[in-house]
Amino acid sequence: MYFEQSTEIIERLSKLAPLERLGQLGDIANVVTFLASPDGAWVNDQVLRANSGIV
Numbered sequence: 001m002y003f004e005q006s007t008e009i010i011e012r013l014s015k016l017a018p019l020e021r022l023g024q025l026g027d028i029a030n031v032v033t034f035l036a037s038p039d040g041a042w043v044n045d046q047v048l049r050a051n052s053g054i055v
Contacts, residue, residue, distance in 0.1 A: 017052035027052075 014022045031050040034040050 017054050019052045021052070023050070023052060 010022070014020065028050055031048065035043060035048070
């Protein structure tokens with residue numbers, strides 16, 4: 001019973017984000033890769049929220 005409730009809660013939470021899915025490890029890895037690459041050279045002193053748009 002607890003597992004069923006947890007699954008329902010996870011499904012509801014995943015729908016809160018504009019992308020309507022939970023983040024995956026690759027989503028965070030892509031952000032870190034960008035920041036560590038030359039493409040991220042002009043990004044400094046910022047708070048970058050990798051959160052699918054949840055405010």
